[in-house]
Amino acid sequence: MTIEEKTEVRNYLIAKKLPVDLLMEVEDHFVSQINHLQSEKNLSFNDAFNAAIISWHDDLKLKWDGNFSLEDTSDFIKKSANNKIYPVFKQAVWVAFATSGFIWMVSVIIPFYIFHVLFCLFIISLVTIPILIFWQNRKLYKDLGRFQTLPISPYQSLGRLFFFPVSFLWTFSFGLEIDSGFMSSLSSKDIAAKVILFLFIYFEVIVIVFQQKYIKTMKNVYPYIQENF
CATH class of the missing domain: 1.20.120 (Four Helix Bundle (Hemerythrin (Met), subunit A))
Structure with a gap:
């Protein structure tokens, strides 16, 4: 995976408001999953990245859960916290x-x-x-x-x-x-x-x-x- 591709993955996860300690873990999972899809199913980076996004969609979906901060968050972030x-x-x-x-x-x-x-x-x-x-x-x-x-x-x-x-x-x-x-x-x-x-x-x-x-x-x-x- 190129530096530009890793940056694209990171920017996507940053947009999901992951704290840095969690961002580092999830980024590793994303990169491993994308590399696996590319090697095992012979997918392009974009196709493998989209497949990873879909598999993580429910976990990383941002929504307001009624908290006092009024900021959107995801179930994955809440569970981890x-x-x-x-x-x-x-x-x-x-x-x-x-x-x-x-x-x-x-x-x-x-x-x-x-x-x-x-x-x-x-x-x-x-x-x-x-x-x-x-x-x-x-x-x-x-x-x-x-x-x-x-x-x-x-x-x-x-x-x-x-x-x-x-x-x-x-x-x-x-x-x-x-x-x-x-x-x-x-x-x-x-x-x-x-x-x-x-x-x-x-x-x-x-x-x-x-x-x-x-x-x-x-x-x-x-x-x-x-x-x-």
């Missing part, structure tokens, strides 16, 4: 539950003044980790920042979001104000605060995992983007 994103959400729930339980256990075992310091340090570290990860990979973020409009991966939206000043300030302020009976209190106010604390942990875990996966994806797709975009 769900397979990557939902496991992270499920994992984060268990991590948040386990962390909340561990915090409660520690609050019971150790003196409150020690727990109070450790709790505040925990909040600081939970917010600091994404910032440190971003700083370590700042060159990669900067280099790919030139392609901000290019969809790279389902992890992209939260992988770029690494700091939440409002949630951090609220939670840190809350950490400074808690008293020794907070963790065992069943008052509606304290229960609501615990729920918000749980959601804070849950969301920060998601951000950290998304960020790590996004960075890994960026490293994989960067050479491809440099070569083709």
